[in-house]
Amino acid sequence: MASSSHRRPRPERRPARVPLVALSAVAAVALVVTLVVAFRPGGGSDDGKDAVSPVAGAEVSASPPAAPTSASPQPSTASPSTTASATAGAKKTPSASARASATRTSTSTSGKSSATGSLAGRIRPGTTYTGVATSYDVGNGDGACSYGPTSDVMTAAMNTADYETSKACGAYVAVHAGGKSITVRITNECPAPCQAGQLDLSQQAFAKLAPLSAGRIQITWNLLSPATSDTISIRYKTGSSQYWCGIQAIGHRNPLARLEVRAGGSWVQLARTEYNYFLSEQGSGCGGAIRLTDIYGEQLTVDGISVKPDAVQPTKVQFTRH
The missing domain is CATH 2.60.40.760 (Expansin, cellulose-binding-like domain)
Structure with a gap:
């Protein structure tokens, strides 16, 4: 049954006299109208009973259907940040x-x-360091760097701060004092009381800069790549x-x-x-x-x-x- 909202209002009846001929004409017109309505597509009823309803859960849109997507690739309009986000986690391939x-x-x-x-x-290239030099007997040439015995006597022990957990081991440094210069290789560590900037040179290396009797001299030194x-x-x-x-x-x-x-x-x-x-x-x-x-x-x-x-x-x- 159609809902009340679909019902047509019933016309108000008024008493009136109508000539017989007019009544006949009206009846004929009504018959024609009835036949037309009965034989139209979807026939006979306009109260909404036979109207097609959308499937439950389907979305009905009043907008026109979208145009078909072109098969050819289109340039991306994504911003760099969007693109980066979309590809996050992908394995990067280095350029040639x-x-x-x-x-x-x-x-x-x-x-x-x-x-x-x-x-x-702590020891950086292109940097000049200021400190003091002392000397020690290197013995067989072995030291904290664990290189083992050596006949190379142009060596030195680096103060603990600049030794930096053996990072100075094997470094070549140029030592300058009183207008003289020598090159030594770091093979050992000089613990306290050696201070930052201090080098404890082999006696042979120290003697090239000053007499061993000097005991302690002012020096500058810098890293080499010989x-x-x-x-x-x-x-x-x-x-x-x-x-x-x-x-x-x-x-x-x-x-x-x-x-x-x-x-x-x-x-x-x-x-x-x-x-x-x-x-x-x-x-x-x-x-x-x-x-x-x-x-x-x-x-x-x-x-x-x-x-x-x-x-x-x-x-x-x-x-x-x-």
Whole structure:
């Protein structure tokens, strides 16, 4: 049944006299109208009973249908921030130039690094340090850096502050006093009462600047990147195995900033000890590829170094001179 809102108002009846001919005409017209209504499409009823209703839950929109999407790609209108958000988490692929740079720095010493000692600690290139020099008997040449006995007497012990947990080990420094200059290599640590800026020189090195009787002299000193024909060597610490190892680099021209090993498909940075070995406590990477990084950011990768405790194994690489 149609709702009351769809019902047509019933016309008000008024008493009136109508001629018979007029009544006949009216009846004929009514008959025609009835027949037309009965035979129209959807026939006979306009009270809404047969109207098509939307399916429950479907959204009915008065807006025209959207135009079909073109098959050709359209330029993106997303802002850079939107694009970055949409691609967050996707693996980035380095450009060809980036890949070439990574390969070059990891396998070759040709060309100078663009860095200027950004990985350096307290001892930085291009900086002049002021302090005092004292002297000591180096004995067989061994020291805190664990390089072992050596016949090289042009060495020095660095004060604890600038030694920086063995980060100064192997560094070459130029020492100046009274118009004279010498070059020494850091192989040892000078604990307190040595102060920041102080160098404890071998007696042989001190004697080139002043008589040993002077005892203590004012100096300035600075980091060097010397010319050398030597290449870097690798040594595994006594007791090393595939389950635990200590690794040391010897003969590097520039101070060493990091030592990493290849383990599980990635590079793992090893912790540096005050006795100048890098430890892999769980054996990760022991006997595998080793990556060395100097304070200028240059990286050298060496492979084929087996775990041979206390054996000095040469490589064919050296850091670039600066």
